[in-house]
Amino acid sequence: MENVIIIGSGPAGLTAAIYAARANLNPLMIDGLTPGGQLMITSDVENYPGFAEGVTGPELMAVMRKQAERFGTRFITQNATKVDFSKAPFKVWVDEELHQAQTVIITTGASAKWLGIESEQTYMGKGVSACATCDGAFYKNRDVIVVGGGDTAMEEASFLTRFAKTVYLVHRRDTFRASKIMQERVKKNPKIKLILDSEVVSLGGSPFVQSAKIKNLKTGAVQELKVDGLFVAIGHQPNTSIFKGILDLNETGYILTKPGTTQTNIAGVFAAGDVQDHVYRQAVTAAGTGCMAALEAERYLEAHQH
Ligand code: NDP
Numbered sequence: 001m002e003n004v005i006i007i008g009s010g011p012a013g014l015t016a017a018i019y020a021a022r023a024n025l026n027p028l029m030i031d032g033l034t035p036g037g038q039l040m041i042t043s044d045v046e047n048y049p050g051f052a053e054g055v056t057g058p059e060l061m062a063v064m065r066k067q068a069e070r071f072g073t074r075f076i077t078q079n080a081t082k083v084d085f086s087k088a089p090f091k092v093w094v095d096e097e098l099h100q101a102q103t104v105i106i107t108t109g110a111s112a113k114w115l116g117i118e119s120e121q122t123y124m125g126k127g128v129s130a131c132a133t134c135d136g137a138f139y140k141n142r143d144v145i146v147v148g149g150g151d152t153a154m155e156e157a158s159f160l161t162r163f164a165k166t167v168y169l170v171h172r173r174d175t176f177r178a179s180k181i182m183q184e185r186v187k188k189n190p191k192i193k194l195i196l197d198s199e200v201v202s203l204g205g206s207p208f209v210q211s212a213k214i215k216n217l218k219t220g221a222v223q224e225l226k227v228d229g230l231f232v233a234i235g236h237q238p239n240t241s242i243f244k245g246i247l248d249l250n251e252t253g254y255i256l257t258k259p260g261t262t263q264t265n266i267a268g269v270f271a272a273g274d275v276q277d278h279v280y281r282q283a284v285t286a287a288g289t290g291c292m293a294a295l296e297a298e299r300y301l302e303a304h305q306h
Helices: 012-021 037-041 059-071 119-120 132-140 149-159 180-188 285-304
Strands: 002-007 028-030 074-076 082-084 090-095 095-108 108-114 142-148 166-170 192-195 198-204 213-217 221-225 229-234 236-238 269-270
Touching: 002 012, 002 149, 002 285, 012 037, 012 095, 012 285, 037 059, 095 285, 119 192, 119 198, 132 142, 132 149, 132 229, 142 149, 142 192, 142 198, 142 221, 149 166, 149 180, 166 198, 180 192, 192 229, 269 285
Parallel strands: 002 028, 002 095, 028 074, 095 269, 142 166, 142 229, 166 192
Antiparallel strands: 082 090, 090 095, 108 236, 198 213, 213 221
């Protein structure tokens, strides 16, 4: 019987592990087949406090993991495949293997949605990004494309004009689903050029992105633009498929937590990081809520005298 099982190993999960391990809870982390979360596909991280010279995403995750290990966190590098939270102890399966715990902290994160074109893989971290806040500052006086027509795309396009010379906003339709106010802000910004009814079909350049082919979906015409970056902003998908019907989720699948806490609708089950936050989505906010979850789990265990 475990005191606490942590599912997911991004900054939220590893911070929860560091706190839980230092509180002598001997946490078990099920860290997934691709540990480290979204930071593993981020090149330089310049906004994580404590790294004055910046750090790469994978390096940051490696030191966080080492810190969690140092205090005795145990890892199972596989995906959790099924859970049963109907009564304590909570059950978590890794394929056929059953693990039971008094508390569970869910930090399975969210995954950026991608366009699905081959160039995305080729240029990942070399001009392709899904996070303007993370990577925008690398595009000073450069030209970039943002793809999407929702609030995220509007926000990222506006944000990128602080750095970039030109931001091309490529959207597959001629109307945006973004809120009016965000659309207006984009349309008024002289640095943003709209390319509507269009999609990005491929990228070129070596080793970094230097150009993009854009196809007009109405006319079929293809144009080539000189650009240095592609920001995909077509939404995120929370990794909550195994919790559907078990935990309360919002309409887009994010786990609902009680305001100001990491408590889910089931006492003893906590959620931290991007799996419950579609607003901030930063490594440092994920780490912050991971800390909260571990402290809340510790208090729950104390109150229930485990
Ligand atoms: P949305 O789902 O709202 O928008 C996704 C956009 O991407 C749509 O315009 C969609 O096009 C487009 N898209 C989806 N798949 C593809 C694809 N394969 N190829 C090309 N385009 C594609 O996601 P967001 O991330 O923008 O927003 C998520 C939620 O978060 C929303 O509720 C939003 O309001 C909220 N949010 C609020 C903010 C704020 O208020 N400050 C900031 C950011 C997000 P189409 O329209 O044709 O379907």
